[in-house]
Amino acid sequence: MSNELLSPAEMSEADRLAIATGPLAGIDLMRNAGAAVASAVLGRYPAAPVHVLCGPGNNGGDGYVVASLLHDSGVDVNVWASGSLRAGSDAALAALECPVEPRPLSAFAAEAGAIVVDALYGAGLSKPLAGDAARAVEVATELNLPVVAVDLPSGVSGESGQSLGQAFRARITVTFARKKPGHLLLPGREMCGELVLADIGIGDGIIAQLEPRAFENTPSLWIGNFPIPAVDAHKYRRGHVGVFSGGPSATGAARLSALAAARSGAGAVTVLSPANGMQVNAAHLTSIMLRKSDNIADVQKFIGDRRPSALVLGPGFGVGEKARDFGLAVLGAEQRQDGRIDGLVLDADGITSFRSTPDVLFEAARRPNAPALVLTPHEGEFARLFPDIAKDKNLSKLARARTAAKRAGAMIVYKGADTVIAAPDGRAAINSNGAPWLATAGSGDVLSGITAGLLAQGMPAFEAACAAVWIHAEAGSRFGPGLIAEDLPLALVPVLRELTETRNGAAPR
Known part of the structure:
Protein backbone atom coordinates (compact mmCIF):
# COMPACT_ATOMS: atom_id res chain seq x y z
CA MET A 1 0.00 0.00 0.00
CA SER A 2 1.78 3.12 -1.21
CA ASN A 3 -0.16 5.54 1.00
CA GLU A 4 1.81 4.61 4.14
CA LEU A 5 3.58 7.52 5.80
CA LEU A 6 6.95 7.00 7.46
CA SER A 7 8.39 9.13 10.23
CA PRO A 8 12.04 10.16 9.75
CA ALA A 9 13.06 7.42 12.21
CA GLU A 10 11.04 4.81 10.32
CA MET A 11 12.57 5.96 7.03
CA SER A 12 16.06 5.51 8.49
CA GLU A 13 15.11 2.00 9.56
CA ALA A 14 13.76 1.27 6.07
CA ASP A 15 17.11 2.34 4.63
CA ARG A 16 18.93 0.08 7.09
CA LEU A 17 16.73 -2.92 6.35
CA ALA A 18 17.00 -2.42 2.60
CA ILE A 19 20.79 -2.28 2.77
CA ALA A 20 20.95 -5.30 5.08
CA THR A 21 18.63 -7.30 2.82
CA GLY A 22 20.28 -6.29 -0.47
CA PRO A 23 20.88 -6.45 -3.33
CA LEU A 24 21.41 -2.67 -3.22
CA ALA A 25 24.10 -1.14 -1.02
CA GLY A 26 23.73 2.23 0.64
CA ILE A 27 25.62 3.99 -2.14
CA ASP A 28 23.25 2.44 -4.69
CA LEU A 29 20.23 3.86 -2.89
CA MET A 30 22.02 7.22 -2.75
CA ARG A 31 22.77 7.14 -6.47
CA ASN A 32 19.15 6.29 -7.23
CA ALA A 33 17.95 9.15 -5.02
CA GLY A 34 20.31 11.60 -6.66
CA ALA A 35 19.22 10.43 -10.11
CA ALA A 36 15.58 11.13 -9.22
CA VAL A 37 16.42 14.66 -8.10
CA ALA A 38 18.61 15.34 -11.13
CA SER A 39 15.81 14.15 -13.40
CA ALA A 40 13.40 16.58 -11.76
CA VAL A 41 15.85 19.46 -12.21
CA LEU A 42 16.60 18.64 -15.87
CA GLY A 43 12.94 18.11 -16.65
CA ARG A 44 11.87 21.52 -15.36
CA TYR A 45 14.96 23.74 -15.54
CA PRO A 46 17.13 22.26 -18.32
CA ALA A 47 19.13 25.39 -19.14
CA ALA A 48 19.53 27.15 -15.79
CA PRO A 49 22.73 27.22 -13.73
CA VAL A 50 22.38 25.13 -10.55
CA HIS A 51 23.74 25.63 -7.05
CA VAL A 52 23.74 22.40 -5.02
CA LEU A 53 23.91 22.92 -1.24
CA CYS A 54 25.29 19.79 0.44
CA GLY A 55 25.03 18.98 4.14
CA PRO A 56 27.25 16.62 6.15
CA GLY A 57 24.96 13.56 6.07
CA ASN A 58 23.16 11.31 3.60
CA ASN A 59 21.07 14.22 2.33
CA GLY A 60 24.33 15.91 1.34
CA GLY A 61 25.48 12.68 -0.28
CA ASP A 62 22.37 12.75 -2.47
CA GLY A 63 23.37 16.31 -3.39
CA TYR A 64 26.83 15.25 -4.58
CA VAL A 65 25.21 12.63 -6.83
CA VAL A 66 22.86 15.31 -8.22
CA ALA A 67 25.82 17.60 -8.94
CA SER A 68 27.70 14.78 -10.69
CA LEU A 69 24.78 13.90 -12.95
CA LEU A 70 24.00 17.52 -13.80
CA HIS A 71 27.67 18.16 -14.60
CA ASP A 72 27.73 15.11 -16.89
CA SER A 73 24.64 16.54 -18.64
CA GLY A 74 26.43 19.77 -19.41
CA VAL A 75 24.74 21.90 -16.77
CA ASP A 76 26.67 24.75 -15.11
CA VAL A 77 26.88 23.41 -11.53
CA ASN A 78 28.31 24.82 -8.32
CA VAL A 79 28.56 22.82 -5.08
CA TRP A 80 28.50 24.50 -1.66
CA ALA A 81 29.36 22.24 1.26
CA SER A 82 28.54 22.47 4.95
CA GLY A 83 30.28 20.44 7.65
CA SER A 84 32.56 17.43 7.40
CA LEU A 85 31.53 14.11 5.91
CA ARG A 86 32.15 10.99 7.98
CA ALA A 87 35.12 9.09 6.56
CA GLY A 88 34.07 5.93 4.75
CA SER A 89 30.39 6.88 4.62
CA ASP A 90 28.25 6.63 1.50
CA ALA A 91 28.07 10.43 1.44
CA ALA A 92 31.87 10.65 1.51
CA LEU A 93 32.07 8.21 -1.42
CA ALA A 94 29.52 10.26 -3.37
CA ALA A 95 31.60 13.38 -2.71
CA LEU A 96 34.76 11.67 -3.95
CA GLU A 97 32.99 10.68 -7.16
CA CYS A 98 31.73 14.21 -7.78
CA PRO A 99 33.76 16.09 -10.42
CA VAL A 100 32.67 19.50 -9.11
CA GLU A 101 35.01 20.97 -6.52
CA PRO A 102 32.95 22.03 -3.49
CA ARG A 103 33.21 25.46 -1.95
CA PRO A 104 32.28 26.33 1.64
CA LEU A 105 28.63 27.14 2.26
CA SER A 106 29.77 30.22 4.15
CA ALA A 107 30.74 31.73 0.78
CA PHE A 108 27.46 30.83 -0.96
CA ALA A 109 26.44 33.36 -3.58
CA ALA A 110 24.03 33.00 -6.48
CA GLU A 111 22.78 34.92 -9.47
CA ALA A 112 19.24 35.72 -10.54
CA GLY A 113 17.82 32.97 -12.73
CA ALA A 114 19.75 30.17 -11.03
CA ILE A 115 18.30 27.07 -9.38
CA VAL A 116 19.08 25.91 -5.84
CA VAL A 117 19.14 22.23 -4.93
CA ASP A 118 18.65 22.01 -1.16
CA ALA A 119 20.53 18.90 -0.06
CA LEU A 120 21.48 20.22 3.37
CA TYR A 121 19.44 18.30 5.94
CA GLY A 122 16.08 17.00 4.66
CA ALA A 123 13.53 15.33 6.92
CA GLY A 124 15.87 14.37 9.74
CA LEU A 125 16.54 17.87 11.05
CA SER A 126 15.15 18.47 14.56
CA LYS A 127 16.53 21.93 15.34
CA PRO A 128 16.37 25.35 13.66
CA LEU A 129 18.74 26.20 10.85
CA ALA A 130 21.55 28.48 11.96
CA GLY A 131 24.69 30.15 10.65
CA ASP A 132 25.59 29.48 7.04
CA ALA A 133 22.48 27.37 6.36
CA ALA A 134 20.18 30.13 7.59
CA ARG A 135 22.03 32.66 5.46
CA ALA A 136 21.62 30.38 2.42
CA VAL A 137 17.85 30.50 2.94
CA GLU A 138 18.05 34.30 3.03
CA VAL A 139 20.04 34.43 -0.22
CA ALA A 140 17.65 32.10 -2.05
CA THR A 141 14.62 33.97 -0.73
CA GLU A 142 15.97 37.45 -1.54
CA LEU A 143 16.72 36.45 -5.15
CA ASN A 144 13.45 34.46 -5.43
CA LEU A 145 15.38 31.44 -6.69
CA PRO A 146 13.46 28.24 -7.44
CA VAL A 147 14.42 25.59 -4.88
CA VAL A 148 14.39 21.86 -5.49
CA ALA A 149 14.45 20.15 -2.09
CA VAL A 150 15.93 16.71 -1.48
CA ASP A 151 13.52 14.73 0.73
CA LEU A 152 12.12 17.79 2.55
CA PRO A 153 12.97 21.51 2.56
CA SER A 154 15.70 22.03 5.14
CA GLY A 155 14.24 23.74 8.20
CA VAL A 156 10.91 21.89 7.97
CA SER A 157 10.28 19.03 10.41
CA GLY A 158 9.61 15.69 8.75
CA GLU A 159 7.70 14.68 11.87
CA SER A 160 5.38 17.66 12.29
CA GLY A 161 5.57 19.77 9.14
CA GLN A 162 6.41 22.76 11.32
CA SER A 163 9.00 25.29 10.27
CA LEU A 164 11.73 25.12 12.89
CA GLY A 165 12.78 28.70 12.20
CA GLN A 166 14.13 29.77 8.83
CA ALA A 167 13.39 27.21 6.13
CA PHE A 168 13.52 26.84 2.38
CA ARG A 169 10.26 27.19 0.48
CA ALA A 170 10.63 24.72 -2.38
CA ARG A 171 9.07 24.72 -5.83
CA ILE A 172 9.65 20.96 -6.02
CA THR A 173 10.42 18.41 -3.33
CA VAL A 174 11.66 14.95 -4.30
CA THR A 175 11.22 12.33 -1.60
CA PHE A 176 11.91 8.63 -1.61
CA ALA A 177 10.03 5.36 -1.01
CA ARG A 178 7.21 6.90 1.06
CA LYS A 179 6.02 10.35 2.06
CA LYS A 180 6.62 11.67 5.60
CA PRO A 181 4.02 13.34 7.85
CA GLY A 182 5.81 16.65 7.31
CA HIS A 183 4.96 16.50 3.61
CA LEU A 184 1.23 16.62 4.41
CA LEU A 185 0.92 18.54 7.67
CA LEU A 186 0.83 22.32 7.42
CA PRO A 187 2.81 24.44 6.86
CA GLY A 188 5.14 21.73 5.52
CA ARG A 189 2.71 20.81 2.75
CA GLU A 190 2.83 24.32 1.33
CA MET A 191 6.59 24.65 1.77
CA CYS A 192 7.26 21.49 -0.25
CA GLY A 193 5.69 22.83 -3.45
CA GLU A 194 5.16 20.06 -5.99
CA LEU A 195 5.87 16.73 -4.31
CA VAL A 196 7.56 13.97 -6.32
CA LEU A 197 7.70 10.47 -4.79
CA ALA A 198 10.56 8.46 -6.27
CA ASP A 199 11.22 4.72 -6.14
CA ILE A 200 14.88 4.22 -5.25
CA GLY A 201 14.77 0.47 -4.68
CA ILE A 202 13.27 0.11 -1.20
CA GLY A 203 10.62 -2.54 -1.82
CA ASP A 204 7.12 -2.85 -0.38
CA GLY A 205 8.27 -5.84 1.64
CA ILE A 206 10.76 -3.67 3.52
CA ILE A 207 8.06 -1.10 4.28
CA ALA A 208 5.70 -3.84 5.45
CA GLN A 209 8.26 -4.98 8.03
CA LEU A 210 7.94 -1.58 9.71
CA GLU A 211 4.17 -2.06 10.14
CA PRO A 212 3.38 1.63 9.53
CA ARG A 213 0.40 3.05 11.41
CA ALA A 214 0.12 6.39 9.63
CA PHE A 215 -1.30 6.88 6.16
CA GLU A 216 -2.20 9.49 3.61
CA ASN A 217 -5.98 9.56 3.43
CA THR A 218 -6.71 8.36 -0.08
Missing part, protein backbone atom coordinates in the same frame (compact mmCIF):
# COMPACT_ATOMS: atom_id res chain seq x y z
CA PRO A 219 -9.49 6.03 -1.28
CA SER A 220 -7.10 3.07 -1.43
CA LEU A 221 -7.06 3.17 2.38
CA TRP A 222 -10.79 2.45 2.73
CA ILE A 223 -12.36 1.69 -0.67
CA GLY A 224 -12.57 -2.00 0.22
CA ASN A 225 -15.02 -1.11 3.00
CA PHE A 226 -16.98 1.47 1.01
CA PRO A 227 -20.66 0.43 1.19
CA ILE A 228 -22.42 -0.78 -1.95
CA PRO A 229 -26.10 -1.71 -1.41
CA ALA A 230 -27.17 -5.22 -2.33
CA VAL A 231 -29.67 -5.70 -5.14
CA ASP A 232 -32.38 -6.71 -2.65
CA ALA A 233 -31.58 -3.97 -0.10
CA HIS A 234 -34.43 -2.04 1.47
CA LYS A 235 -34.15 1.29 3.22
CA TYR A 236 -33.56 -0.01 6.74
CA ARG A 237 -30.95 -2.51 5.58
CA ARG A 238 -29.06 0.53 4.26
CA GLY A 239 -29.00 1.99 7.76
CA HIS A 240 -31.05 4.52 9.70
CA VAL A 241 -29.47 7.76 10.93
CA GLY A 242 -30.92 9.96 13.66
CA VAL A 243 -29.82 13.63 13.83
CA PHE A 244 -30.62 15.71 16.92
CA SER A 245 -31.91 19.20 16.19
CA GLY A 246 -31.69 22.38 18.20
CA GLY A 247 -34.60 24.67 19.01
CA PRO A 248 -36.69 26.73 16.56
CA SER A 249 -33.98 29.29 15.85
CA ALA A 250 -31.20 26.70 15.39
CA THR A 251 -32.60 23.89 13.23
CA GLY A 252 -30.66 24.39 10.01
CA ALA A 253 -27.46 22.67 11.09
CA ALA A 254 -29.25 19.43 11.89
CA ARG A 255 -31.05 19.47 8.55
CA LEU A 256 -27.74 19.94 6.72
CA SER A 257 -26.32 16.97 8.60
CA ALA A 258 -29.43 14.88 7.93
CA LEU A 259 -29.40 15.61 4.19
CA ALA A 260 -25.70 14.71 4.00
CA ALA A 261 -26.40 11.40 5.78
CA ALA A 262 -29.10 10.63 3.23
CA ARG A 263 -26.93 11.61 0.26
CA SER A 264 -24.09 9.43 1.54
CA GLY A 265 -26.32 6.37 1.28
CA ALA A 266 -28.24 5.94 4.55
CA GLY A 267 -31.59 4.37 3.70
CA ALA A 268 -33.55 6.37 6.26
CA VAL A 269 -32.82 9.55 8.18
CA THR A 270 -34.81 11.08 11.03
CA VAL A 271 -34.41 14.53 12.52
CA LEU A 272 -35.02 14.33 16.27
CA SER A 273 -36.50 17.70 17.14
CA PRO A 274 -37.64 19.37 20.35
CA ALA A 275 -41.38 20.05 20.33
CA ASN A 276 -40.89 23.78 19.83
CA GLY A 277 -38.81 23.13 16.70
CA MET A 278 -41.14 20.63 15.05
CA GLN A 279 -43.05 23.15 12.95
CA VAL A 280 -39.90 24.82 11.63
CA ASN A 281 -38.31 21.49 10.76
CA ALA A 282 -41.49 20.13 9.17
CA ALA A 283 -41.65 23.13 6.87
CA HIS A 284 -38.21 22.30 5.43
CA LEU A 285 -38.12 18.49 5.34
CA THR A 286 -39.40 16.23 2.59
CA SER A 287 -37.58 12.89 2.34
CA ILE A 288 -36.15 13.25 5.85
CA MET A 289 -38.41 11.98 8.64
CA LEU A 290 -39.20 13.97 11.77
CA ARG A 291 -39.79 12.90 15.36
CA LYS A 292 -40.21 14.72 18.64
CA SER A 293 -37.35 14.27 21.09
CA ASP A 294 -37.53 16.45 24.19
CA ASN A 295 -36.04 14.19 26.85
CA ILE A 296 -34.11 10.98 27.49
CA ALA A 297 -37.30 8.94 27.49
CA ASP A 298 -38.02 10.16 23.96
CA VAL A 299 -34.48 9.26 22.87
CA GLN A 300 -34.70 5.79 24.37
CA LYS A 301 -38.11 5.20 22.78
CA PHE A 302 -36.80 6.24 19.38
CA ILE A 303 -33.85 3.87 19.72
CA GLY A 304 -36.12 1.05 20.83
CA ASP A 305 -38.78 1.65 18.19
CA ARG A 306 -36.72 2.58 15.13
CA ARG A 307 -33.40 0.89 15.86
CA PRO A 308 -31.14 3.55 14.34
CA SER A 309 -27.68 2.54 13.19
CA ALA A 310 -25.95 5.87 13.85
CA LEU A 311 -26.74 9.23 15.41
CA VAL A 312 -25.38 12.77 15.15
CA LEU A 313 -25.42 15.09 18.14
CA GLY A 314 -24.13 18.63 18.27
CA PRO A 315 -24.87 20.71 15.15
CA GLY A 316 -26.97 23.64 16.34
CA PHE A 317 -28.08 21.67 19.38
CA GLY A 318 -26.95 24.02 22.14
CA VAL A 319 -24.36 23.57 24.86
CA GLY A 320 -25.29 22.13 28.23
CA GLU A 321 -26.72 19.34 30.34
CA LYS A 322 -29.27 18.21 27.76
CA ALA A 323 -26.55 17.54 25.20
CA ARG A 324 -24.51 15.60 27.76
CA ASP A 325 -27.52 13.54 28.82
CA PHE A 326 -28.53 12.72 25.25
CA GLY A 327 -24.96 11.74 24.30
CA LEU A 328 -24.57 9.46 27.30
CA ALA A 329 -27.99 7.94 26.65
CA VAL A 330 -26.92 6.95 23.14
CA LEU A 331 -23.58 5.56 24.31
CA GLY A 332 -25.35 3.64 27.06
CA ALA A 333 -28.14 2.24 24.89
CA GLU A 334 -28.81 -1.46 25.37
CA GLN A 335 -27.77 -3.79 22.59
CA ARG A 336 -30.44 -4.17 19.93
CA GLN A 337 -31.87 -7.53 19.03
CA ASP A 338 -30.35 -7.35 15.51
CA GLY A 339 -27.12 -5.66 16.58
CA ARG A 340 -26.00 -2.52 18.38
CA ILE A 341 -25.97 1.10 17.36
CA ASP A 342 -22.94 1.41 15.12
CA GLY A 343 -21.86 4.88 16.09
CA LEU A 344 -22.41 8.31 17.58
CA VAL A 345 -20.90 11.31 15.82
CA LEU A 346 -20.35 14.09 18.35
CA ASP A 347 -19.67 17.50 16.86
CA ALA A 348 -19.81 21.21 17.70
CA ASP A 349 -22.05 21.83 20.73
CA GLY A 350 -21.97 18.13 21.56
CA ILE A 351 -18.21 18.30 22.07
CA THR A 352 -18.23 21.59 23.94
CA SER A 353 -20.90 20.30 26.32
CA PHE A 354 -18.36 17.84 27.77
CA ARG A 355 -15.53 20.34 28.27
CA SER A 356 -15.93 20.23 32.08
CA THR A 357 -16.54 16.47 32.29
CA PRO A 358 -14.57 14.82 29.47
CA ASP A 359 -13.77 11.73 31.52
CA VAL A 360 -17.48 10.92 31.82
CA LEU A 361 -17.71 10.87 28.03
CA PHE A 362 -14.54 8.82 27.61
CA GLU A 363 -15.65 6.28 30.21
CA ALA A 364 -18.96 5.83 28.39
CA ALA A 365 -17.15 5.38 25.07
CA ARG A 366 -15.05 2.55 26.54
CA ARG A 367 -18.04 0.63 27.87
CA PRO A 368 -18.20 -2.90 26.40
CA ASN A 369 -20.50 -2.97 23.35
CA ALA A 370 -20.81 0.83 23.35
CA PRO A 371 -21.37 2.40 19.93
CA ALA A 372 -18.25 3.71 18.26
CA LEU A 373 -17.72 7.35 19.22
CA VAL A 374 -16.49 9.74 16.52
CA LEU A 375 -15.44 13.20 17.71
CA THR A 376 -15.02 15.87 15.02
CA PRO A 377 -13.41 18.89 16.72
CA HIS A 378 -11.87 21.90 15.07
CA GLU A 379 -8.87 23.50 16.79
CA GLY A 380 -10.91 25.35 19.43
CA GLU A 381 -13.15 22.41 20.27
CA PHE A 382 -10.14 20.11 20.51
CA ALA A 383 -8.57 22.47 23.07
CA ARG A 384 -11.76 22.48 25.13
CA LEU A 385 -11.85 18.69 25.39
CA PHE A 386 -8.08 18.04 25.52
CA PRO A 387 -6.53 21.25 26.90
CA ASP A 388 -3.27 19.67 28.04
CA ILE A 389 -2.69 17.88 24.73
CA ALA A 390 -3.50 21.03 22.76
CA LYS A 391 -0.95 23.04 24.75
CA ASP A 392 1.91 20.57 24.29
CA LYS A 393 4.04 22.24 21.62
CA ASN A 394 6.30 19.20 21.45
CA LEU A 395 3.53 17.21 19.80
CA SER A 396 2.72 17.38 16.11
CA LYS A 397 -0.91 17.55 15.03
CA LEU A 398 -0.64 13.86 14.18
CA ALA A 399 0.68 13.05 17.66
CA ARG A 400 -1.98 15.19 19.34
CA ALA A 401 -4.76 13.42 17.47
CA ARG A 402 -3.35 9.99 18.32
CA THR A 403 -2.92 10.88 21.99
CA ALA A 404 -6.47 12.20 22.17
CA ALA A 405 -7.93 9.14 20.43
CA LYS A 406 -6.20 6.78 22.85
CA ARG A 407 -7.38 8.79 25.87
CA ALA A 408 -10.96 9.10 24.66
CA GLY A 409 -11.38 5.60 23.31
CA ALA A 410 -12.83 7.33 20.26
CA MET A 411 -12.11 8.20 16.66
CA ILE A 412 -10.78 11.74 16.47
CA VAL A 413 -11.35 13.81 13.34
CA TYR A 414 -9.07 16.76 14.11
CA LYS A 415 -10.33 19.19 11.51
CA GLY A 416 -8.46 21.78 9.51
CA ALA A 417 -6.85 22.19 6.10
CA ASP A 418 -4.70 19.18 7.12
CA THR A 419 -7.37 17.14 8.93
CA VAL A 420 -5.99 14.20 10.91
CA ILE A 421 -8.13 11.14 11.60
CA ALA A 422 -6.91 8.96 14.47
CA ALA A 423 -8.11 5.72 16.08
CA PRO A 424 -7.52 4.51 19.65
CA ASP A 425 -5.35 1.66 18.33
CA GLY A 426 -2.77 4.08 16.90
CA ARG A 427 -3.85 4.11 13.27
CA ALA A 428 -3.98 7.59 11.81
CA ALA A 429 -4.47 9.26 8.45
CA ILE A 430 -3.65 12.75 7.23
CA ASN A 431 -5.97 14.28 4.67
CA SER A 432 -4.38 16.12 1.76
CA ASN A 433 -7.21 17.02 -0.64
CA GLY A 434 -8.77 19.81 1.43
CA ALA A 435 -9.78 23.11 -0.15
CA PRO A 436 -10.27 26.63 1.25
CA TRP A 437 -13.84 26.66 -0.10
CA LEU A 438 -14.82 24.37 2.80
CA ALA A 439 -14.12 27.14 5.31
CA THR A 440 -17.77 28.13 5.40
CA ALA A 441 -20.48 27.93 8.05
CA GLY A 442 -22.25 24.58 8.08
CA SER A 443 -19.50 22.66 6.31
CA GLY A 444 -18.70 20.69 9.46
CA ASP A 445 -22.37 19.77 9.91
CA VAL A 446 -22.29 18.15 6.48
CA LEU A 447 -19.13 16.21 7.41
CA SER A 448 -20.87 14.84 10.51
CA GLY A 449 -23.79 13.67 8.40
CA ILE A 450 -21.57 11.91 5.86
CA THR A 451 -19.72 10.15 8.67
CA ALA A 452 -22.96 8.95 10.27
CA GLY A 453 -24.33 7.85 6.91
CA LEU A 454 -21.30 5.65 6.25
CA LEU A 455 -21.35 4.27 9.80
CA ALA A 456 -25.02 3.39 9.42
CA GLN A 457 -24.21 1.33 6.34
CA GLY A 458 -21.78 -0.80 8.32
CA MET A 459 -18.47 0.83 7.45
CA PRO A 460 -15.94 0.41 10.30
CA ALA A 461 -15.54 3.62 12.30
CA PHE A 462 -11.95 4.50 11.33
CA GLU A 463 -12.56 3.83 7.65
CA ALA A 464 -15.91 5.66 7.77
CA ALA A 465 -14.31 8.74 9.30
CA CYS A 466 -11.46 8.70 6.77
CA ALA A 467 -13.82 8.23 3.84
CA ALA A 468 -16.14 10.99 5.06
CA VAL A 469 -13.28 13.48 5.36
CA TRP A 470 -11.96 12.66 1.88
CA ILE A 471 -15.40 12.71 0.21
CA HIS A 472 -16.33 15.99 1.92
CA ALA A 473 -13.05 17.62 0.82
CA GLU A 474 -13.25 16.26 -2.71
CA ALA A 475 -16.78 17.57 -3.18
CA GLY A 476 -15.71 20.99 -1.93
CA SER A 477 -12.63 21.06 -4.16
CA ARG A 478 -14.61 20.15 -7.26
CA PHE A 479 -17.33 22.71 -6.57
CA GLY A 480 -14.80 25.49 -5.99
CA PRO A 481 -15.46 29.21 -5.46
CA GLY A 482 -18.90 30.25 -4.30
CA LEU A 483 -19.47 27.08 -2.26
CA ILE A 484 -21.85 27.32 0.68
CA ALA A 485 -22.82 24.45 2.95
CA GLU A 486 -26.19 23.98 1.26
CA ASP A 487 -24.34 23.09 -1.96
CA LEU A 488 -22.33 20.28 -0.41
CA PRO A 489 -24.90 17.45 -0.12
CA LEU A 490 -25.68 17.58 -3.84
CA ALA A 491 -21.99 18.08 -4.68
CA LEU A 492 -21.34 14.67 -3.06
CA VAL A 493 -23.20 12.83 -5.83
CA PRO A 494 -20.51 12.68 -8.57
CA VAL A 495 -17.84 11.81 -6.00
CA LEU A 496 -19.95 8.99 -4.59
CA ARG A 497 -20.76 7.74 -8.10
CA GLU A 498 -17.07 7.46 -8.97
CA LEU A 499 -16.27 5.68 -5.71
CA THR A 500 -19.11 3.22 -6.33
CA GLU A 501 -17.80 2.50 -9.83
CA THR A 502 -14.29 2.01 -8.45
CA ARG A 503 -15.57 -0.32 -5.73
CA ASN A 504 -17.47 -2.32 -8.35
CA GLY A 505 -14.38 -2.57 -10.52
CA ALA A 506 -15.65 -0.31 -13.29
CA ALA A 507 -13.54 2.43 -14.81
CA PRO A 508 -14.49 5.67 -13.05
CA ARG A 509 -15.91 8.43 -15.26
